Amino acid sequence: MIDLKDVYKTFDQNGTKIEALKGININVDKGDIYGVIGFSGAGKSTLLRMVNFLERPTSGTVIVNGKDIGKLNKKQLINIRKQIGMIFQHFNLLNSKTVFDNVAIPLVLDHTPKNKISKRVEELLNFVGLEKKSKSYPDELSGGQKQRVGIARALATNPHILLCDEATSALDPQTTESILELLKKVNQEYNITILLITHQMNVIQKICNKVAVMEKGKIIEKGRVIDVFGNPKEKVTKDFVYSVTNDDVPISILKLLKDNKQDVKNRRFLRLKFIGNSTLIPMISIITKKFNVEINVLNASVTELQDTPMINMIIEFQGDCDLVKKISEYIKNQDIFVEEVV
Template identity: 50%
Template sequence: MIELVNVEKTYFSKAGDIHALHKTNLSIKAGEIFGIIGLSGAGKSTLVRCINMLEKPTAGKVFVDGAELTAMNDAQLRKARQSIGMIFQHFNLLTSRTVYDNIAFPLEIQGLGKAEIDKRIRPLLELVQLETRADYYPSQLSGGQKQRVGIARALASNPKVLLCDEATSALDPQTTKSILELLQDINKKLNLTIVLITHQMEVVKTICDRVAVIENGDIIEEGSMVDVFTNPQHPTTKEFTKSVINAEIPEMVKNKNLSATYKEGSKLIVRLSFIGDSAGEPIVSGMVKRFDVDVSILYGNIDQLKDVPFGTLIIEINGTEGGIKNALEYLHQQNLKTEVIGYES
């Protein structure tokens, strides 16, 4: 649905040129929710603004829904932009217009008549649950309600793509949750492709299918959200994901007196991680049945990555050296990730 081919963006200024985006290639599929994460100044906003050509790329090509935006004249571009909606951190509503008139604004610009505009707006008000607020002014609304107006306005011209630049960053956690539910709802109902920039990992973890990490104008990591969150490669990605994934070994385990090798009577501590339907417990009980070992659970946690469960179990295996070795081999053969933390004597 969205294709960036060797897109570059340089801001030229007297104080010096800023290369905000280096050669960037990105492919976003129809109907997916794609997250873009990165530190402040990494180039996230530049990247999404290149998708709807609010910023003209210095080099490269941008395709949306099969059409090359970078080859269009202004009139063609205005038309193409109708299929790309955008919402913002600070909502960007017109303060002198009511909720209804804010949503109507892009349709008025398109030259639609009153009756047709009304026909479009009524179901949108219902979709964003603002039927009773149509005549309110933005100053009379909460942050969440303002963003709902922003979403309805963005959807007014029946776009195929919705770009969200930090759309929940100014909202409290409860309101963020309701906006994310709304975004997921319209993603499904309207088969809308959503590109979402955020520095909130919780947001990515809740709704994104795939994710790209951007740093200093380069995409440094990209993949399915579950893969990137459970197996981050780049140090920056590890830093981002550790705030929402319990990748750290708990203190009470770390504080144990651990060694790398078996000594008479020592117990092996391992961490098991499982994604999706493969669960930890049956594997542990299978191991206990097969080998002459005892197991105690030191720590357990189940996380939810969009709709995929991600579990972590830290166990202590007690037995003979041979028993522990066989048990570990058995774990390595299972459909889960097994990490040896150390031997406790």
């Protein structure tokens, strides 16, 4: 559906070369909700604008629906852009037009007959839950309602692809949840492929099935959300995961442990990560009985990644290096991630 191959983008700012994208390779399959996450300045927006050629690559290939859009003429490019809807961070609505007229803009520009415009706009306003707001103006709407108008407008021409540029970053958490649910509904009911960029881990966690992590113009990790965030390799990825899992031992507990007069030398700490079916294994109980140790759970959190549960846990026990090795090997054999925390 979307294929970026070895894409580079360099901007010239007052004689200075700025490399925004450095060898980007991603593949978005039909039906995906593909998230690209990174901090500000990572190159996310530039990558997104490559898909509809609002930005042209300095080098590399952009393929959309099987077509190399770098080789299309102006008319062909206009036609393929009609297959791509876009949702903006700050809504980009016309305040002088009603909700109905804002949604109708792409259809008017496409010279759609008035009776078909009316039918399509009413259908979309009903879909996004704004059927009673058709005569209202943007200034009369909440932020979430404005974004719903933006989503309806992006769907007007029956696109195959929906691009989302930080679609929820201007919204409060509760409204963000409702917009994410609506995007899932768009994906499932209209079978529209979604490519979104964000700096919010909860967006990826909630609706994406695949993710690419960007840093300084490069993709540093990519794949299924459950794989990338279930076992992050790079520091940036770990930072994003930590923002929703918070799997470190609280400072207050560390202070209590430091003040405790028990044998510090033989005190051991393990971080465990259970994903999917492994969350059903009563591992603490099993270890306690099998290795005759007393386990203290210092921290535990439950997170959902694309409807798959993930439990992060840090445990403490007394034992030598040999015991740590035996327990760790046993846990690994149950398909549970484990590492010793120093």
